[in-house]
Amino acid sequence: MxxxxxxxxxxxxxxxxxxxxxxxxxxxxxxxxxxxxxxxxxxxxxxxxxxxxxxxxxxxxxxxxxxxxxxxxxxxxxxxxxxxxxxxxxxxxxxxxxxxxxxxxxxxxxxxxxxxxxxxxxxxxIHHEPGSITPNQGDHYSVFSYFWKKWRDRDKRVAVDEPAAADLADVSGEPIPSLAELGFDEPEATPPTVTMAAARERVADFCSGPIYDYADRRDYPAASGTSRLSPHLKWGTIGPRELYAATERAAEGASTDDDRESVREFQRQLAWREFYAHVLAFNPETVTENFSGYEHEIEWRDDPDGLEAWQAGKTGYPIVDAGMRQLRTEGWMHNRVRMLVASFLTKDLMIDWRRGYDWFRRRLADHDTANDVGGWQWAGSTGTDAQPYFRVFNPMKQGREYDPDAEYIRDHVPELADATADEIHGWHELEPAQRERLAPGYPAPIVDHAERREQAIELFEQARGESSD
Ligand SMILES: Cc1cc2nc3c(=O)[nH]c(=O)nc-3n(C[C@H](O)[C@H](O)[C@H](O)COP(=O)(O)OP(=O)(O)OC[C@H]3O[C@@H](n4cnc5c(N)ncnc54)[C@H](O)[C@@H]3O)c2cc1C
CATH class of the missing domain: 3.40.50.620 (HUPs)
Structure with missing residues (x-):
């Protein structure tokens, strides 16, 4: 056997x-x-x-x-x-x-x-194992765009068949323990269905149409324009070769260059997953340590109240709160919003990215160590290809740009259901009495973004040894 x-x-x-x-x-x-x-x-x-x-x-x-x-x-x-x-x-x-x-x-x-x-x-x-896509010097790339060019041009293996009934041993197993028997509480979020059939159905649905609009819609959380395959890729209920082949067939069936480009854009995201797998394979310590060091330690703030408000989706920044509540109820969050909430934690609240990673690790159904650490270190300006420390997302502007009608926000923050998009995106500018009248249960912003932006830049400059103080 x-x-x-x-x-x-x-x-x-x-x-x-x-x-x-x-x-x-x-x-x-x-x-x-x-x-x-x-x-x-x-x-x-x-x-x-x-x-x-x-x-x-x-x-x-x-x-x-x-x-x-x-x-x-x-x-x-x-x-x-x-x-x-x-x-x-x-x-x-x-x-x-x-x-x-x-x-x-x-x-x-x-x-x-x-x-x-x-x-x-x-x-x-993954298609290409760690160590198989390398720069001239070193065992892995730290810049995604170079990795992507090589990944894209490499031949991909084809999917292998499932075993036949005759290949299987005649064995029988014990019952699978329940959640409670394993010592876990019922989850607060409704878990996504993670089965082989559900994965295949999602791939088929996505590749038969939405993949052609992916490039245009992927950044808009209300549009549901992404594949939502992450829990399947996390658990392996779909194989990377089968998925890639489906995207290639979609590319062949594309009727315009834009459609073909959109398929490419989706494949590019699949390559991010492999990029981070390579980075983690060669830098296992980055689960807890910064990938890119600064001259001095970053003096992250100890702010339990800020952390709690962020976790609860009660920061008074509607797009941030919508994301954090989506995480609570669905065990998943849209990528654009993941970037925003991670930026808010690390820059507006100046809380260590590891606190955020830890919360995501516990709450995400698709938690994948490589992608999660990669995403958090990117947002915290400590990772590969990281967001430069001086580029701090403005949550109001981002909300206006990516959720212009505030549909996503209203979906997840019911207190704001009756507010207009302008009131929601201008929440920080409203008078306290106006806020109280519109949404009595919803908080005022817990920090002033403009002020915190300056302080965050100062925090990183100190770590770089460049502070004026
Ligand atoms: C702070 C932060 C934490 C994150 N944590 C995780 C995590 O724990 N698990 C996880 O799978 N992704 C994580 N991501 C990446 C990304 O947000 C999710 O993969 C994506 O939102 C999943 O939704 P989807 O399947 O609809 O994505 P699609 O846009 O449909 O992309 C298809 C697949 O490509 C891969 N992918 C897409 N974007 C990325 C990316 N930026 N990095 C790596 N792989 C990507 C995923 O496997 C995804 O399922 C994180 C991003 C950030 C900013």
């Missing part, structure tokens, strides 16, 4: 590790491990997604006479135990690139080798 250890590849098609296991001719035992060390870093919304996805994967196997074994415990103990109990000769898995995952995999590999069981790992989660 041969074990395929599923991790962030909760699918059967376009799964290179699983296909490799099936190609050996030995019966395949699919395994997932609920590892307490990994669960420690998880959150209710993500575990809810995971459990749904595991149930989906299990039914796929059961429908074909196999089963998904779901075991609990430290992977380095459980994987060899399961493999030995089934007389497996080999365990196969798909590579994961975060520091924590690689540490776990090293321990599992060592334990399996000690037990005399072979191991094999395959690159699957």
């Amino acid at each position: 041969i074990v395929h250890w599923h991790r962030r590849d909760l699918r059967t098609t376009d799964n290179r590790g699983l296909a490799r296991a099936a190609s050996t001719g030995e019966p395949v035992v699919p395994l997932f491990v609920l590892d307490p060390t990994v669960l420690e870093h998880a959150s209710p919304v993500r575990v809810a997604c995971l459990l749904e996805s595991l149930a989906d994967l299990r039914s796929w196997y059961r429908d074909r006479g196999g089963d998904l074994l779901v075991a609990r415990g430290e992977a380095s103990g459980v994987v060899p135990q399961v493999a030995a109990a089934r007389d497996a000769t080999r365990v196969v898995w798909n590579e994961d690139y975060s520091g924590l995952a690689r540490e776990r995999d090293r321990a599992v590999r060592a334990a399996l080798e000690e037990a005399g069981i072979a191991t094999e790992s395959v690159h699957d989660a």
Whole structure:
């Protein structure tokens, strides 16, 4: 027998590790491990997604006479135990690139080798593995545009088939534990449906039309112009090759150059995901440390009240609050708004990006260490390609530009349902009595943006050793 250890590849098609296991001719035992060390870093919304996805994967196997074994415990103990109990000769898995995952995999590999069981790992989660797209000097790019040019021009692998029923071992697993049995509360957000069928349906829908408007609509949160594939890419319910092939077919079917360009723009976002995977693979410490250092430490503020208002979506900056409330209710936030709320935390409140990362990590259904750290360090002006410290997003202007009718804001901030777009975007300029009359339950801005902008620039100049003081 041969074990395929599923991790962030909760699918059967376009799964290179699983296909490799099936190609050996030995019966395949699919395994997932609920590892307490990994669960420690998880959150209710993500575990809810995971459990749904595991149930989906299990039914796929059961429908074909196999089963998904779901075991609990430290992977380095459980994987060899399961493999030995089934007389497996080999365990196969798909590579994961975060520091924590690689540490776990090293321990599992060592334990399996000690037990005399072979191991094999395959690159699957991204098209081009870390170390395969490099500048002349160095092991990875720090500037996305250079990475993108190479990524775009490289040949892509094609999707592999799912295993046949005859490839599967005749095994049967224990019931999958519930959220409560794993020690998690019900999530506050409604988790997205993260199954293989839901992923395929979304890809098909998106690539049959919305992808052609993506470039024009992707920055407008009320337009729902993005794919919302992030939870699927996070859990691997869709494979990168299958998705890319669908985008290529969309490009072939494009009727105008603009449509083709729009598909390209979407592919460019997929490349950002791979760029950040490379950055994290070579800089695992950046989960907690700045990617780009300044001469001195940045003296972030300790502001528990500001942090709480930001988390609650009660900063008095409507677009920021709308985003933070979308995160609470949906476990997802639009990219433009992620950039805005992250800028607000790090620049207007001058709170350490790590506090924001930590909140996103707990609240996002699509939390992906590489993308999340990448996004936060970008916003906090400490990352690769980071937003320059002196370019501070103005939340009112951004609201006016990207949510001109305040539709997105009204959707998520019901207190402002009866206010006009002008009143909403000019909230900071209204008299207290006007604000009280329009939306009694909604706060006045907790900080003055213009003042905070100056102070934030000063904060970074001090860190650069350039302050006038
Ligand atoms: C502060 C901050 C935190 C973020 N945290 C995460 C996170 O935890 N997980 C996550 O997947 N993305 C994260 N992003 C990136 C981006 O916001 C989301 O990928 C995107 O909003 C997901 O929605 P979508 O699937 O509709 O995106 P689409 O626009 O449809 O893009 C398709 C896919 O491309 C990838 N992608 C798009 N934009 C980016 C980007 N800027 N960086 C990396 N990959 C990208 C994602 O896999 C996404 O699903 C973060 C961005 C910021 C600014």
